[in-house]
Amino acid sequence: MLRTMSRQFTYSLINIVGLSLGLASSLVIFFYVYNELSYDRHFKDADRIFRVNTSFMSLGNFANGPRILVDVLREEHPEVERATRIKSVSELWVFHKEERYREDHVFYVDDEYFKIFSHAFEKGNAETVLNDISGMVIRESMARKYFGDEPAMGKSLIIGKDKKEYIIKGIISDDHRKSHLRADIWLPITDDIIGDSDNWTSATFYNYVKLREGVTQQDFQVNLEHMIKNHVYPDVSAEMSYEQWAQSDNAYRLTAQPLTDIYLHSKLKFELSPGGSLSNVIIFASIALFIIAIAVFNFVNLTTARAAKRAKEVGIRKTLGTKRKSLIYQFLFESVFTSLLAMILAFGFAEIFLIIFKQITGQVLIESVFTNTNHILIVVLFSILTGLVAGIYPAFYLTRFRPISVIKGSYEKQSTKGSFRNVLVVLQFVISITLIICSAVVLKQLTFLEKKDLGFDQENVLVIRNAYLLGDRIESFRQSITSHAVVEQSSLAHRLPAGNALWIGTFKTTEMAESLTLNTFMADQDFLPTLDMKIVKGRNFSKEMASDSSGLILNESAVKTLGLGDDPVGKKLNTDRTVIGVVSDFNFETLRKKIEPAVIGYSQQGSRLLIKLRGKGINDFVNMVSKRWKEYTPDEAMKYYFLDENFSKMLKNDEMVSKAISIFTILAIFISCLGLFGLSTYVIEQRTKEIGIRKVLGASAKSILYHVSKDFMKLILIAFVIAIPLSYYLMIDWLANFAYQTNIGVLIFLIAGAVSLVLALFTIAYRSIKASLTNPVLVLRDE
Structure with a gap:
């Protein structure tokens, strides 16, 4: 077996590396999925x-x-x-x-x-x-x-x-x-x-x-x-x-x-801890199956492609009385042995993947494949299973012919047809192109959400979230820091967009039979200008007008929900509250949900202090504020954050998924191209004399490349056609999780197809050009 592998070193190396990459990435994903599915299941009953x-x-x-x-x-x-x-x-x-x-x-x-x-x-x-x-x-x-x-x-x-x-x-x-x-x-x-x-x-x-x-x-x-x-x-x-x-x-x-x-x-308000995502688990599990499938397809393709090389061995052994069952066992054993060799490499690759993933995403997918001793046993069993699955078809394929076919040479002719191998190549690139398209759509959606107009300006807004600890000294503290040149505006509020506080109120018009419960924001007159919210009708709160204590500012969704028509300013709610203004809709929860109705009430008090900053020197300002805080409350630490960080946290999980898909897409493409390289090498070896004759007759390297690659390019085009509806359906289903969606667009599909064709062409070109540069005398001297 080792002698066979050494004689076919290039193909054996491609098989082992391809399988090890497939095993490594699949195992990393498998342990991640296992961890996600195992939450709280260890508790008795x-x-x-x-x-x-x-x-x-x-x-x-x-x-x-x-x-x-x-x-x-x-x-x-x-x-x-x-x-x-x-x-x-x-x-x-x-x-x-x-x-x-x-x-x-x-x-x-x-x-x-x-x-x-x-x-x-x-x-x-x-x-x-x-x-x-x-x-x-x-x-x-x-x-x-x-x-x-x-x-x-x-x-x-x-x-x-x-x-x-x-x-x-x-x-x-x-x-x-x-x-x-x-x-x-x-x-x-x-x-x-x-x-x-x-x-x-x-x-x-x-x-x-x-x-x-x-x-x-x-x-x-x-x-x-x-x-x-x-x-x-x-x-x-x-x-x-x-x-x-x-x-x-x-x-x-x-x-x-x-x-x-x-x-x-569970996606409820005020969860004890951040939850996971079942859709992410399904996505990762699917990617793991896709990648290991590509690796197995490579193994089957290269093994069956090299079948003619071992045909005489099988024919002679059958002639000497070896039973087909024994040959099947031998090939299955070789397949499992190859898979176990790949497993050894897979451990190293898996740890490298985890390091790369952490460096790129800043998050830990899993700590290590070695954190649990049971993992090693699982990896071994998984490798044996992979070897068996990968070796079943080649084992039966290589042992099915009769010895007389080998002697006459008809088997070699039959083995070059490769219709089954073509199907596997198509499947490999269907998976790869689908992953490219999905990765591009996910990235486009996240970019769309990051650039989406939230209805207010969240940039450079410092929030001191425990300002309530200052008590009646809060205004003094505010004045002592807002005189700084970097401060543009400040405000006191009880609730902020993307915050963890919840304020509610019940409101009804005189025409309504029942009150509606709406999200409520209590803030001072500087709240709207600090967040640069757009007043579309009416006016803002004024500190000089005592009547504003009962005034309300609604967002556009609240106006529609309450049925206040085109001129809501001046309308009464709850008989004693007056609508003085309307602001454009603004996002105050996850971007996966549509904007809900919101009411802003007036209060000069607030548990949170917002500070809108400009220009440079923000870090120095934060340090100054921290020192000033210690002067006011030496026993309590100041808790603060920047407002845009909260919205970034909402997208953090989706960003991790996007980067993970991109990483594993690159792996899938590499494994596919690795197999294509091995298969094209075999095809070129089979057509060496044909290429030599073409060169003698004056064919150029470009012409030879075309003749060698055209069949592979057809297979990739077929894969592209199949991948389009598949990836479109998957992404439409994924985008349904978002209230605000980007359009997929034709360009993404065209780019994915072009990338796949170019990568495949470069993979094939190396061996084709090398063959075209070979002296035809060396190829044809025995003819």
């Missing part, structure tokens, strides 16, 4: 754990819900085995040895939490670990951070502004299992955290339940409907029957969501 989501006042669905929900579930619903609530804290100060540390992943939970979620405890008992309100649980990494190699159990940390002492009662291991419940520190919920609000429309806690065995999601959902009727409906004082209210836009809903669906399928 994960299929019986559900999160209860809320929806109310036509504002969409919320991942969190009211405090009172868990209490009612425990008291009135026997189908619930356990229930727990979580309050997530994005920032908490931890004091240890006269040092202060900021922790970003902290959960306040009750004593049922660890009885529902089976975290792997290194130390402590899950059943009792939070029975003491002064106890806490930390991750193993936190224990090392604060105590080094010393035992952490029983030791204490000082937590929060009130500097309360907590004793470590449990330590959870740092496993690599994925979960949307990302926390490093767990603290017990106390009465001051829970509060005494029984308001069903609050959304302050994340509520989870574990159902008893045999209780289905549908059963539980029915009981949630009864809860709404018995508890929520009487509190809302709706002026209609329950049936009418339940069907209205302002209805209240509770929805049971399986734990294992949350990461990939």
Whole structure:
């Protein structure tokens, strides 16, 4: 076998490199997909754990819900085995040895939490670990951070502004299992955290339940409907029957969501952690299948193309009595052996791909293919399977002929027809061209979104998001920094576009029977000019006009939704609010959604400070503001960001997908061209004498290149024709996820086809030109 490979070194190298590249990229994607699909599945009885989501006042669905929900579930619903609530804290100060540390992943939970979620405890008992309100649980990494190699159990940390002492009662291991419940520190919920609000429309806690065995999601959902009727409906004082209210836009809903669906399928407001994308998983899984298919097609193509070289070997062995079954086993073994050799290279290529991917995208697809020892076994099994799949057709193909055919030479003539090989070449380039088109469309869509007019200017707007900590000194602080030359404008507001705050209000005209719940922005008179929002009718708020305290500015969508007609200025809402202006529509949520109605109310107070900057020196200004902040609030860190960063975060995942598709598209094209190079080399070898005769008769190198490449060019044109409708359908389906879409255009298809033809021509040209430059005397001297 090794002797055979050494005699056909070029083809063996192409086979091994092509397979290794296919294996490496497919394995990287496979482990990424596996990680995405495995979220929260490691918890015991994960299929019986559900999160209860809320929806109310036509504002969409919320991942969190009211405090009172868990209490009612425990008291009135026997189908619930356990229930727990979580309050997530994005920032908490931890004091240890006269040092202060900021922790970003902290959960306040009750004593049922660890009885529902089976975290792997290194130390402590899950059943009792939070029975003491002064106890806490930390991750193993936190224990090392604060105590080094010393035992952490029983030791204490000082937590929060009130500097309360907590004793470590449990330590959870740092496993690599994925979960949307990302926390490093767990603290017990106390009465001051829970509060005494029984308001069903609050959304302050994340509520989870574990159902008893045999209780289905549908059963539980029915009981949630009864809860709404018995508890929520009487509190809302709706002026209609329950049936009418339940069907209205302002209805209240509770929805049971399986734990294992949350990461990939949940796109709710205020998720505990960023979710994944099922469409991305499908895209990556498809790319992995495409790439490994191209690599397998290469293997089959080159093996069958070289069949004539091994025909005599097979014929002689059959003549000497070797059974066909033994020959099939031999060829399958050779195929698996080649695949295992490719696997060794694949490990190295995979790690290189991950490094390149991180450098290009700034994100980690997976840490490494070696993070789990099970990965190595999976890779070996996957390589064996790939070798078997790749070797099945060649094994049966090479052993099917009769020895007499070899002796007469008829087999060699038959083997050069290559209709099956042509089909494989077409399939390879269908995949490659489809990936080129898809990559181009994704890039074009993202460019379109990045350049889309948002309805306001987000550039160079610094946002201090915890300005509320300044209290009544906020205006003094504002004046002390806005006198700087780099400051163009400033404003105080409670809510910003692409922010994580939610403000709502109910509005109705005198003609409307029911109020509508609309997104609301409370801001001062400088809000619109700071963001350069366009007033299309009416005027802005004025600090000099006391009546503006009841004034409202609507966006164009709100005007349409409220039915205010072409002249909304001066119209009354809620009998005591007056519309004083209309601004053009502006995006304040993800660009995947259409612009929703929005109302801007007037307030000279605000929890967030916006500062519009100009020119150079922005970094120096931020440093100056940070120093000034410390003068006002030395115990609190200033939290700030630039407004355009929030919209960039919304596109970050799509940008990662775009770059990933581009990287793997290049790999797919390279593997396809690698196979085409090997196949063209074989064809040219078969036509060496023909090329020699053509040269003797005066054919030019250009003419020889044309005769050699025309058949391959026809195959690629066929692939192009097939790829057009396929890629168009895929991209139309993908673009449907966006409210605002670019047009695909004919140019993308033409460019993709031209790129494929040019790359294929260059691949073939090297061997063709080399053959045309060979002295025909050397080729024909034996004739």
